[in-house]
Amino acid sequence: MTYTWTIQLFAGLSDRFGSPIIHIETDTPSVTVSELKQLLAAKFPEQADLVRISFVACNQTYASDDTIIQASDELAVLPPVSGGEPEENEDTPDCTSADGRYVITKHPLTSDEVLAKVIVPEHGASIAFVGTTREWTQGQRTIRLEYEAYAPMAVRTMEQIGEELAQRWPGTLTAISHRIGVVDIAETSVVIAVSSPHRDACYDASRYAIERLKQIVPIWKKEIWEDGSEWKGHQQGSPWNPIQSLSN
Structure with missing residues (x-):
């Protein structure tokens, strides 16, 4: 069985990765944060260094590298500093x-x-x-x-x-x-x-x-x-x- 992971990107990471949301697939429903970073680095090798210094949020909470996360969780990659242009959306609700x-x-x-x-x-x-x-x-x-x-x-x-x-x-x-x-x-x-x-x-x-x-x-x-x-x-x-x- 294949599990699809949906990951949000912020602070210009969307330009670096080419999308504000990325998807990866695994054959297991859970991995550690460290393993997720390894999977992202493997899929996007040109961004491996950026992935390494970024943080992962799981269900709107910072997650340590040894935290076990699920494919069904709300996930985001949060860089301390990044590059790229912010996505303008005048309809963004409060x-x-x-x-x-x-x-x-x-x-x-x-x-x-x-x-x-x-x-x-x-x-x-x-x-x-x-x-x-x-x-x-x-x-x-x-x-x-x-x-x-x-x-x-x-x-x-x-x-x-x-x-x-x-x-x-x-x-x-x-x-x-x-x-x-x-x-x-x-x-x-x-x-x-x-x-x-x-x-x-x-x-x-x-x-x-x-x-x-x-x-x-x-x-x-x-x-x-x-x-x-x-x-x-x-x-x-x-x-x-x-x-x-x-x-x-």
Whole structure:
């Protein structure tokens, strides 16, 4: 019997592989993540080095090399940094958590809208971190940014960040919204809102949240310059391992 595996690709990998979704076939219904990488490297030898440094997500969760995965699982290959052009789709729907506090969207963001999700009568303090596209970085002029996300997994990991904040700073309430697609200079790409009974927890929790977002949420940005472009991934130094970051 032959089993067909469907694998999603992100952050420009679709150009490198020639499709946003690839399929492979095996004669067994399960393999380890390491074995899946070997199969991909064998089928796409020109991308073997890229496969080796990429990560695999199984059912919207990072999977270690020894994790056993099934052909029926939702699978994705997630590179820390890649190349190629993002696929434009103006009809991409928002991806939102069940409670509405965690959102991936192509639409403009406002801090007031995100803050409104965490302001409750029992809390006396709230804060919003707003990330915007800056024009100059280390002497290089940015024209715009283009964001891509594994949206359902991004929402799921943003929910995890909210849960971590509630454990570390009891009583805090969190909401996170992140743009995908083109984000022009001075436009908002991310808003993180935190509220709590007292202000000290807001400051500390907000800083923790943006650092965790960079560590574990599968969102990539492509910097478009006057003379070129480059995908930026985690920017957490090397080596980077989101699987280890999940347990920090």
